Amino acid sequence: MNDLSMAKTAPQARFDVDAVRRDFPILGQQVNGKPLVYLDNGASAQKPLAVLDAMDRYYREMHSNVHRGAHTLGDRATSAFEGAREKVRAFMNAASTREIIWTRGTTEAINLIANGLAQRLKAGDEILVSQMEHHANIVPWQMMAERTGAKVVPVPVTPAGELDLDSFNSLLGDNTKILALTHVSNVLGTINPVAALVEQAKARGVITVIDGAQAVPHFQPDVQALGCDFYMFSAHKLFGPTGIGALYGRAELLEEMPPYQGGGEMIERVSFERTTWNTLPYKFEAGTPAIAEAVGLGAAIDYLDGLDREGMQAAEDALLVRANELVETVPGMEIIGTAKNKVPVMSFKIEGLHPSDIGTLLDQQGIAIRTGHHCAMPLMDFYGVPGTARASFAFYNTMEEVEQLFTALQKVQRLFA
Ligand SMILES: Cc1ncc(COP(=O)(O)O)c(C=O)c1O
Incomplete structure (x- = not known):
């Protein structure tokens, strides 16, 4: 044998x-x-090579800080950076680049969302996750649950490694406020029936967060067809650089969420009396971003588009x-x-x-x-x-x-x- x-x-x-x-x-x-x-x-x-070359070219020919508008290099860097955001928007089929936030990766994106949704939660509320989640889609919710009195509830898997749909149906209840689910399991390879589960959750007014880290290397997500509120992935698993990822969020929800970090770029006006926030997506992008990495991710998407x-x-x-x-x-x-x-x-x-x-x-x-x-x-x-x-x-x-x-x-x- x-x-x-x-x-x-x-x-x-x-x-x-x-x-x-x-x-x-x-x-x-x-x-x-x-x-x-x-x-x-x-x-x-x-x-x-397309990714390596794009990042090299960025540093050789156009590096400067973005969104400062004072000189030619700044303009070049900004258009490369924002051009990459548009590529990510198209990749995920989001309606607008306002809904695409740069993060350090999937982990940071989930932490950002957990932090942003905390104000909606109270004691007794439930966050439904699955037993096949990566720690990145468990621990931020546990930390948030500790702060708010909410509870993280796992949906079991079957021995074959599929989500137990009967359990899902019975656990999705009146107390469920958030469904945080992986699109694809990093251990089992299972592709979860996300569109159907999101539809069920949304019918109950539940906010849906989909971890796309292991899905995007194999197929393109369509966030509008999936109907989810949030979707995130890391560039390094999508043949792009480390240190950057993207978060899709429905504009309406992003608008009402508080910023994740404070600093430059994410403000409209700062004074000691009152500070106001920048518009989307910049409200969630404090500090100088990973510009070359965004360009590299854009190049990875172009490369995949060419296959x-x-x-x-x-x-x-x-x-x-x-x-x-x-x-x-x-x-x-x-x-x-x-x-x-x-x-x-x-x-x-x-x-x-x-x-x-x-x-x-x-x-x-x-x-x-x-x-x-x-x-x-x-x-x-x-x-x-x-x-x-x-x-x-x-x-x-x-x-x-x-x-x-x-x-x-x-x-x-x-x-x-
Ligand atoms: C399903 C899933 N979610 C989240 C993550 C975390 O991704 P990152 O470490 O790039 O933030 C991973 C990484 O392996 C993963 O497989």
């Missing part, structure tokens, strides 16, 4: 993965004497199909997260092996995966494991890499058998 050739063959993808890989210089290197096989894309994705998105998704799906076929070639291997609708993320355990040993031994063979609790301890508790090993694929991964992963896993398993 250890012979990979015995596995069924997955459908061939149309997507030209070799051409795409040439856009990612980091992928061409050797690690520990072996060609790098990068399967830790869920933690952070690699960057195409055959359908072909890319088909190729990613084919990687997961192949990986699932090969599971039986590794004795004692078990997948955690077998939802019907999932992105190419494969969490697994191998009987008798600690996830961190799997990670270390794969690294020696040039293969990068993630091991541990994946910032999802409540989910680990549900599955009764301290952690898992996780291979997360991107569109630049190849079938050969999937097969190399399994050949390496067979070796690892034999070492401990």
Whole structure:
């Protein structure tokens, strides 16, 4: 059963993965004497030349502070920066750039929202989250609950790693004020039926916050079609730079929320008697922003726009199909997260092996995966494991890499058998 050739063959993808890989210089290197096989894309994705070049060009040709309007470089920087905001707006299909706020990433965006919504909450109110949330979509709500007397209520998942919809229906009640849900689980790969759940929540006047961190690398969100009030993601998982992310918020709600941080840029007028806030989106953008990073994110979106998105998704799906076929070639291997609708993320355990040993031994063979609790301890508790090993694929991964992963896993398993 250890012979990979015995596995069924997955459908061939149309997507030209070799051409795409040439856009990612980091992928061409050797690690520990072996060609790098990068399967830790869920933690952070690699960057195409288009992003590196855009950031380099920004610093070489146009860097200055933004929104100061005093000179030509300032104008160039501002138009590059605001141009990137427009790209993010289009990417998420938001109605207006007023609804796109720059943040440091998903984590900061959720903290901003939790802070902003605190004034709406009172003791006894409930914030519905799921058991598959990343800590970034649990802890800010717990901190807010502590301040207000509200309660964080988790919706359980099924053993397959899908949201338990019966429990969702019974937990969504009169006390629910906020639904904070991940679009895609970073551990299980599950794609939650967000549009339907948001519709149910909205019918009860519940505010909906969707964590898109793991969705955007695989498909484009449409915030108007989803109907959610807030949606956020991090650029570094979308093949863009670290240190920046975007938050979509419905203008009406953003208008009524207090600012998150005080300082320059977010004010209209400051005096010791009374300070007033800037208009959207600047009210939430205190201080000098991450300008080059915004430009880099804009370049990442342009890069993705230039790819055959359908072909890319088909190729990613084919990687997961192949990986699932090969599971039986590794004795004692078990997948955690077998939802019907999932992105190419494969969490697994191998009987008798600690996830961190799997990670270390794969690294020696040039293969990068993630091991541990994946910032999802409540989910680990549900599955009764301290952690898992996780291979997360991107569109630049190849079938050969999937097969190399399994050949390496067979070796690892034999070492401990
Ligand atoms: C589902 C999910 N939400 C939130 C985050 C936090 O993202 P960041 O660390 O970029 O803020 C992650 C990161 O892995 C994630 O996977």
